[in-house]
Amino acid sequence: xxxxxxxxxxxxxxxxxxxxxxxxxxxxxxxxxxxxxxxxxxxxxxxxxxxxxxxxxxxxxxxxxxxxxxxxxxxxxxxxxxxxxxxxxxxxxxxxxxxxxxxxxxxxxxxxxxxxxxxxxxxxxxxxxxxxxxxxxxxxxxxxxxxxxxxxxxxxxxxxxxxxxxxxxxxxxxxxxxxxxxxxxxxxxxxxxxxxxxxxxxxxxxxxxxxxxxxxxxxxxxxxxxxxxxxxxxxxxxxxxxxxxxxxxxxxxxxxxxxxxxxxxxxxxxxxxxxxxxxxxxxxxxxxxxxxxxxxxxxxxxxxxxxxxxxxxxxxxxxxxxxxxxxxxxxxxxxxxxxxxxxxxxxxxxxxxxxxxxxxxxxxxxxxxxxxxxxxxxxxxxxxxxxxxxxxxxxxxxxxxxxxxxxxxxxxxxxxxxxxxxxxxxxxxxxxxxxxxxxxxxxxxxxxxxxxxxxxxxxxxxxxxxxxxxxxxxxxxxxxxxxxxxxxxxxxxxxxxxxxxxxxxxxxxxxxxxxxxxxxxxxxxxxxxxxxxxxxxxxxxxxxxxxxxxxxxxxxxxxxxxxxxxxxxxxxxxxxxxxxxxxxxxxxxxxxxxxxxxxxxxxxxxxxxxxxxxxxxxxxxxxxxxxxxxxxxxxxxxxxxxxxxxxxxxxxxxxxxxxxxxxxxxxxxxxxxxxxxxxxxxxxxxxxxxxxxxxxxxxxxxxxxxxxxxxxxxxxxxxxxxxxxxxxxxxxxxxxxxxxxxxxxxxxxxxxxxxxxxxxxxxxxxxxxxxxxxxxxxxxxxxxxxxxxxxxxxxxxxxxxxxxxxxxxxxxxxxxxxxxx
Amino acid sequence: xxxxxxxxxxxxxxxxxxxxxxxxxxxxxxxxxxxxxxxxxxxxxxxxxxxxxxxxxxxxxxxxxxxxxxxxxxxxxxxxxxxxxxxxxxxxxxxxxxxxxxxxxxxxxxxxxxxxxxxxxxxxxxxxxxxxxxxxxxxxxxxxxxxxxxxxxxxxxxx
Numbered sequence: 017x018x019x020x021x022x023x024x025x026x027x028x029x030x031x032x033x034x035x036x037x038x039x040x041x042x043x044x045x046x047x048x049x050x051x052x053x054x055x056x057x058x059x060x061x062x063x064x065x066x067x068x069x070x071x072x073x074x075x076x077x078x079x080x081x082x083x084x085x086x087x088x089x090x091x092x093x094x095x096x097x098x099x100x101x102x103x104x105x106x107x108x109x110x111x112x113x114x115x116x117x118x119x120x121x122x123x124x125x126x127x128x129x130x131x132x133x134x135x136x137x138x139x140x141x142x143x144x145x146x147x148x149x150x151x152x153x154x155x156x157x158x159x160x161x162x163x164x165x166x167x168x169x170x171x172x173x174x175x176x177x178x179x180x181x182x183x184x185x186x187x188x189x190x191x192x193x194x195x196x197x198x199x200x201x202x203x204x205x206x207x208x209x210x211x212x213x214x215x216x217x218x219x220x221x222x223x224x225x226x227x228x229x230x231x232x233x234x235x236x237x238x239x240x241x242x243x244x245x246x247x248x249x250x251x252x253x254x255x256x257x258x259x260x261x262x263x264x265x266x267x268x269x270x271x272x273x274x275x276x277x278x279x280x281x282x283x284x285x286x287x288x289x290x291x292x293x294x295x296x297x298x299x300x301x302x303x304x305x306x307x308x309x310x311x312x313x314x315x316x317x318x319x320x321x322x323x324x325x326x327x328x329x330x331x332x333x334x335x336x337x338x339x340x341x342x343x344x345x346x347x348x349x350x351x352x353x354x355x356x357x358x359x360x361x362x363x364x365x366x367x368x369x370x371x372x373x374x375x376x377x378x379x380x381x382x383x384x385x386x387x388x389x390x391x392x393x394x395x396x397x398x399x400x401x402x403x404x405x406x407x408x409x410x411x412x413x414x415x416x417x418x419x420x421x422x423x424x425x426x427x428x429x430x431x432x433x434x435x436x437x438x439x440x441x442x443x444x445x446x447x448x449x450x451x452x453x454x455x456x457x458x459x460x461x462x463x464x465x466x467x468x469x470x471x472x473x474x475x476x477x478x479x480x481x482x483x484x485x486x487x488x489x490x491x492x493x494x495x496x497x498x499x500x501x502x503x504x505x506x507x508x509x510x511x512x513x514x515x516x517x518x519x520x521x522x523x524x525x526x527x528x529x530x531x532x533x534x535x536x537x538x539x540x541x542x543x544x545x546x547x548x549x550x551x552x553x554x555x556x557x558x559x560x561x562x563x564x565x566x567x568x569x570x571x572x573x574x575x576x577x578x579x580x581x582x583x584x585x586x587x588x589x590x591x592x593x594x595x596x597x598x599x600x601x602x603x604x605x606x607x608x609x610x611x612x613x614x615x616x617x618x619x620x621x622x623x624x625x626x627x628x629x630x631x632x633x634x635x636x637x638x639x640x641x642x643x644x645x646x647x648x649x650x651x652x653x654x655x656x657x658x659x660x661x662x663x664x665x666x667x668x669x670x671x672x673x674x675x676x677x678x679x680x681x682x683x684x685x686x687x688x689x690x691x692x693x694x695x696x697x698x699x700x701x702x703x704x705x706x707x708x709x710x711x712x713x714x715x716x717x718x719x720x721x722x723x724x725x726x727x728x729x730x731x732x733x734x735x736x737x738x739x740x741x742x743x744x745x746x747x748x749x750x751x752x753x754x755x756x757x758x759x760x761x762x763x764x765x766x767x768x769x770x771x772x773x774x775x776x777x778x779x780x781x782x783x784x785x786x787x788x789x790x791x792x793x794x795x796x797x798x799x800x801x802x803x804x805x806x807x808x809x810x811x812x813x814x815x816x817x818x819x820x821x822x823x824x825x826x827x828x829x830x831x832x833x834x835x836x837x
Numbered sequence: 838x839x840x841x842x843x844x845x846x847x848x849x850x851x852x853x854x855x856x857x858x859x860x861x862x863x864x865x866x867x868x869x870x871x872x873x874x875x876x877x878x879x880x881x882x883x884x885x886x887x888x889x890x891x892x893x894x895x896x897x898x899x900x901x902x903x904x905x906x907x908x909x910x911x912x913x914x915x916x917x918x919x920x921x922x923x924x925x926x927x928x929x930x931x932x933x934x935x936x937x938x939x940x941x942x943x944x945x946x947x948x949x950x951x952x953x954x955x956x957x958x959x960x961x962x963x964x965x966x967x968x969x970x971x972x973x974x975x976x977x978x979x980x981x982x983x984x985x986x987x988x989x990x991x992x993x994x995x996x
Contacts, residue, residue: 035930035931042941045870220937728881729880733973735968736964736970736980
């Protein structure tokens with residue numbers, strides 16, 4: 017650990033590998049998960065869900081449930097409709113977007129398997145679950161809508177018949193030269209179709225909500241397993257009509273989110289409505305299998321991508337046409353999620369033309385929304401896969417192709433063709449470091465040697481040189497994107513009379529380590545011990561203002577707010593110190609928590625002494641407000657652009673189709689690092705989720721629209737044996753857009769790793785004629801891809817995906833689109 | 838209703854329970870021992886792992902009546918009552934083997950069982966030993982390191 021020149025005794029906290037303050041209660045089980053909360057008189061809610069993907073509700077008969085033991089109340093969608101507005105979507109991405117009504121409990125029609133139709137309230141969770149079977153519902157089945165392309169065809173069955181279309185929106189972004197002109201002058205055009213399969217986020221803590229009403233005063237306290245207590249409060253006030261000042265939302269210990277708890281859920285609204293009606297506390301906790309149906313999914317896109325280039329490997333242009341599966345309803349940011357990728361397809365590369373279109377499509381499936389990376393993993397996958405495909409077409413090393421096109425270190429700041437200004441980066445440095453750690457040349461030599469000797473287990477090498485946009489977000493940019501809210505973050509720093517410190521943050525951690533990192537930041541600025549700082553978060557009464565945690569924003573925006581608020585505290589304290597020391601403010605030094613008069617080191621006051629002076633207020637400068645507390649709100653000027661180089665080596669058994677990751681090396685540049693241990697942990701977890709998409713995970717629906725990967729036994733969340741040991745390293749190119757020099761890290765690993773793994777698999781099999789393997793690259797799919805390349809099997813997939821649903825990737829591209837133009 | 842006698846974290850209880858009551862719901866809802874969380878409904882995730890008569894079990898897959906006459910240890914029974922950590926708890930903290938912490942109680946209880954059977958495991962043996970416990974945050978790397986660190990500490994204590 018290094019200490020600054022003016023700071024020889026007090027070790028700087030920022031950059032230090034501090035073990036977390038958060039851990040003690042978590043490793044001992046002294047936790048406050050929402051489902052742990054139990055209060056006198058509390059009732060339990062269970063939700064009856066549609067067993068069909070699409071059906072008209074002819075009748076819901078709830079009174080028989082009331083006959084069951086322990087049941088207190090039961091409500092149909094119609095019973096609840098009067099007290100609850102439609103669930104909100106805050107990102108109407110175009111002026112003419114189709115925004116269907118979304119009742120928290122269905123009234124006339126169910127539109128996905130799992131759509132709620134009634135709730136039962138009972139004295140315990142077993143009684144509530146038992147009584148669901150007594151609710152009698154008559155359905156008339158309607159046609160499911162599952163294939164994104166068929167859904168857009170004339171005469172297709174409609175998810176929302178009153179809207180007259182399944183097309184939710186069309187959102188274009190065209191920049192630079194004309195795509196058709198660029199395509200016409202290109203030597204090479206490569207086209208591919210990729211499928212971003214649906215994923216289930218799988219935060220380890222299922223969702224839960226507890227509502228405690230005080231009926232007499234109309235006040236409500238809601239505990240929820242959420243990433244966004246502040247946003248939930250605003251929107252629940254709107255949905256339920258409960259005045260915002262009467263509603264307190266608390267996110268207690270929250271067991272992971274990954275975007276799935278960046279949501280405002282119908283069950284939260286219904287729990288409030290039931291508590292209001294009954295005047296009793298109510299708890300709802302989802303089972304895992306219920307959550308697979310009812311907690312939003314991620315990804316779910318068909319990507320048609322074309323790159324145009326010269327014969328010597330200069331990128332000329334990129335065209336992207338997306339079909340994005342909205343699912344049955346628009347939830348909080350459903351329509352905007354794929355568009356978070358729109359700006360990232362050009363990635364780290366320079367080009368002359370970029371043409372992007374996204375078409376949102378309604379289907380009769382669980383709604384999609386943000387899942388770790390949200391739009392950016394899809395974009396990064398597409399461009400990094402295409403760079404490998406273009407390199408193969410040109411007969412060029414994929415790394416060399418990237419080098420010829422990426423933004424050089426001396427070109428920063430650089431405005432990408434999509435219009436983002438990347439403040440800083442050093443793709444050369446990260447790549448050189450990664451190559452050395454990986455032993456790239458040796459791997460390539462071994463690869464060729466194994467091909468020569470006909471080893472049935474092929475070695476493949478995958479590259480991903482990614483960047484991403486995070487640290488959401490400048491409020492004016494959000495306005496331009498038609499997002500309803502801002503992207504600022506707040507902090508309040510207060511020094512208590514005893515010299516201890518409370519930092520109040522508007523971020524809402526659920527595993528990220530904000531308590532530790534915010535303590536490190538505040539301790540450095542104030543010159544106080546790390547142990548003396550406590551961080552308050554996740555309660556709208558204790559931390560009244562915030563935009564919460566998602567989009568790798570917390571450190572970049574919220575951490576900056578802590579830094580700036582702490583600076584304000586020092587400046588206020590300086591005024592008191594100058595008064596007490598009878599010196600000018602400019603004549604004071606401040607170091608290690610001590611104000612001293614320049615040239616008279618004995619004339620000094622500690623910041624803790626000043627805190628007590630502010631508390632007693634006996635001798636403050638005239639006219640000074642008696643406090644050194646300070647607030648700061650940061651609205652960032654720009655996004656944050658971490659980047660890095662990921663290299664993956666796989667052994668692919670061509671006889672069984674089995675893939676084993678042999679080596680995974682990544683060098684990430686997330687700017688300056690507050691806590692290297694926490695950063696490394698974020699990278700590890702991100703890698704695991706990105707590799708999960710590449711190899712293991714998929715939400716599978718049958719031809720009737722039933723989720724067949726409907727339990728944790730059917731959906732493969734990777735275990736310890738499914739993942740390799742990672743080699744993680746860093747380069748540090750400070751961000752120039754915030755005083756800490758930090759960039760986001762929460763999503764980087766997920767964004768980078770999926771294409772690295774799939775590129776490695778395709779690289780292993782390319783000598784066999786394989787040009788793609790659809791995700792997840794299961795042994796069966798790898799084996800089939802090899803057989804297809806050999807002409808032993810038709811291209812049409814025969815695995816679990818039924819006919820008539822979205823086509824898989826790996827289908828042979830149209831010959832006219834391929835090869836030398 | 839069935840009457841059961843069970844000792845949990847050193848305290849003896851007698852309770853009337855429905856035959857279908859899961860051990861994890863007995864621990865959480867009847868005894869208030871909420872340190873053991875529930876992560877799934879198919880015995881897949883291992884978040885609810887506790888020790889029953891010296892072996893690790895997923896308490897969502899055991900009925901409370903099956904624990905009759907037995908001795909249960911949960912994560913809340915480890916370490917000192919005043920908050921001192923046992924070697925695995927400490928290793929998880931020091932190696933940053935947890936982020937959200939939801940899987941941690943089960944992970945620690947499964948690791949205890951693993952180290953009892955194999956006090957000196959290889960990294961690969963740790964990964965296989967914890968295969969029934971899912972974590973979505975850490976990518977497992979630091980969990981493996983924590984278990985290996987606790988194993989080393991156990992070795993040193995014995996020598």
